[in-house]
Amino acid sequence: MSIGDISGPSDSLLSQENSIKCIESEMNEACQTDIRKLINEVCQLKTELINLSSAPASLHGSHFPSESTEQLLTTISFHPTRVPQTGCEVPLVQHRQIPVSDTKHEFVDQTEANELQVFFDSCSFKPENGHSVMSFGSPYQYTGSQSSTDVPPIPDILKPLLERVNSVQSDIYRSLYPDQPFLAPPEINSCLVNKYQGSDSYLPRHADREMTIHPESSIFTISLGQSCDVTFTERESGTESSHPCPDRSLYIMSRRSQEVFDHEIEKGSMPAGIRYSLTFRCISWTHKNSTCLIGDSNTRFLRFGSNKRGTFGEQMPGQKFWAPKLRDIDPVSCMGYSNVVLLCGINDIKESQIQCESDVADCYTLLKQKIKQIKSLSACTTVFVCQLLPTKDLTLNRKVNDFNRLIHFDLFPSCKDVEYVEGFRQFVCNRVLAAELSMHLDRLGRFNMLHLNRAGARVLASLIKQSIFLRVHGGVDKRRHTGRVNGRLYSNVVATSLHPSGMVDGCQV
Numbered sequence: 001m002s003i004g005d006i007s008g009p010s011d012s013l014l015s016q017e018n019s020i021k022c023i024e025s026e027m028n029e030a031c032q033t034d035i036r037k038l039i040n041e042v043c044q045l046k047t048e049l050i051n052l053s054s055a056p057a058s059l060h061g062s063h064f065p066s067e068s069t070e071q072l073l074t075t076i077s078f079h080p081t082r083v084p085q086t087g088c089e090v091p092l093v094q095h096r097q098i099p100v101s102d103t104k105h106e107f108v109d110q111t112e113a114n115e116l117q118v119f120f121d122s123c124s125f126k127p128e129n130g131h132s133v134m135s136f137g138s139p140y141q142y143t144g145s146q147s148s149t150d151v152p153p154i155p156d157i158l159k160p161l162l163e164r165v166n167s168v169q170s171d172i173y174r175s176l177y178p179d180q181p182f183l184a185p186p187e188i189n190s191c192l193v194n195k196y197q198g199s200d201s202y203l204p205r206h207a208d209r210e211m212t213i214h215p216e217s218s219i220f221t222i223s224l225g226q227s228c229d230v231t232f233t234e235r236e237s238g239t240e241s242s243h244p245c246p247d248r249s250l251y252i253m254s255r256r257s258q259e260v261f262d263h264e265i266e267k268g269s270m271p272a273g274i275r276y277s278l279t280f281r282c283i284s285w286t287h288k289n290s291t292c293l294i295g296d297s298n299t300r301f302l303r304f305g306s307n308k309r310g311t312f313g314e315q316m317p318g319q320k321f322w323a324p325k326l327r328d329i330d331p332v333s334c335m336g337y338s339n340v341v342l343l344c345g346i347n348d349i350k351e352s353q354i355q356c357e358s359d360v361a362d363c364y365t366l367l368k369q370k371i372k373q374i375k376s377l378s379a380c381t382t383v384f385v386c387q388l389l390p391t392k393d394l395t396l397n398r399k400v401n402d403f404n405r406l407i408h409f410d411l412f413p414s415c416k417d418v419e420y421v422e423g424f425r426q427f428v429c430n431r432v433l434a435a436e437l438s439m440h441l442d443r444l445g446r447f448n449m450l451h452l453n454r455a456g457a458r459v460l461a462s463l464i465k466q467s468i469f470l471r472v473h474g475g476v477d478k479r480r481h482t483g484r485v486n487g488r489l490y491s492n493v494v495a496t497s498l499h500p501s502g503m504v505d506g507c508q509v
């Protein structure tokens, strides 16, 4: 037996115990005591060595312990790992949507209603399935739409109404985010008017789920003239409900509810007479890039907004949601967004009870379930997953490695429409991560193991933006190479142009 061998795995204590028994049977009492002492000392030394090699880098006078993060984290493709079976037991998640979120009777007064009716009577509408249409403001294109892209601006006669609708929209948005008053509410900028004439008219069953509609806006419909009923159907259950639309009333649907309910005016349900419905929306081509970023503290410096410096810029609007743990990911907050970016999990695997590979696999299973729930609520949303960022703690990095391997070998092969945020090599390189991209100390002056600094956040932001824009362009890199990703302008990583013409798939990036 070689009691001097301390390089073996730490769990060899059992075999040492067996060897002790052998020796015990051959040696006398005194000798046994000496050998026990010796073995205990060796075991103690070995434990100290293991602790030392995974201790914070500050103990070694550098930012990293001797075994490098790269060694641990660049080996992904060579180590297929046991993959957990999630099967189909993904818990259902409540969509928390209702077909009509609010109704306001007599939203338009009689005088204004009369003037509007006279105005629309003089307009020329284009026939569409069961009714006719005319648009103003930002063009709203939808399947089967007959209104042209050459749309007149909002006419003066509609402006007071638009202003009131915007004030309701702003109140709704403020109540969604009461503690974030700096967020700009969606601006209603488009009006599609439907004309129903006679009892043969109808509105085919549909949902307003175009990606050009602001994901967190509402759709406002004002009825003028003949009243009628709009029928709502919950797609999943087939449950129907009917909503009466009297003259001069307003009903409001959230964009999110469109992921769950269809609406229509059934054939044969329309009374004789003329009804105009004025439907107001917040439309922009940039909403095709709308992104819901759900992440832990490493997303804390990332900002949506239109400032050139320090935000994703106006070409990639979105909203950030704080999810320190995987269980905090709320699939409902993703509804209606074109893209969802997830960067979460490190705080789960950091927990002391997460010890072995199968504990890490349980955390990963929760991530996978969350992704399935997100997709079940918003089928058209593309989910982008960031691998976990390495830290300066090698023990934790082993778990990071296990988690990332599961993303690589299980998530991407098994979940269609899940995309990588690529390019994390910069973070995996010790030297770059330690010297340039991560915080050295936390706010209390303690050694900081796992947080990106502002430069690191900029790199992360540019990688996220690049992944989203590359996907929108079918993999064609349209970036303007400013070479300033490490500088300030992550809003500018992608070349921009607001005009949809000449763009791949009609999106303006």
Ligand SMILES: O=C(O)CCC(=O)C(=O)O
Pocket (backbone or CB within 6 Å): 192, 194, 203, 208, 221, 230, 245, 263, 277, 279
């Ligand atoms: O006329 C209505 O009440 C509904 C109109 C509508 O659903 C639409 O324009 O998308």
Ligand SMILES: [Fe+2]
Pocket (backbone or CB within 6 Å): 206, 207, 208, 263
């Ligand atoms: Fe609609």
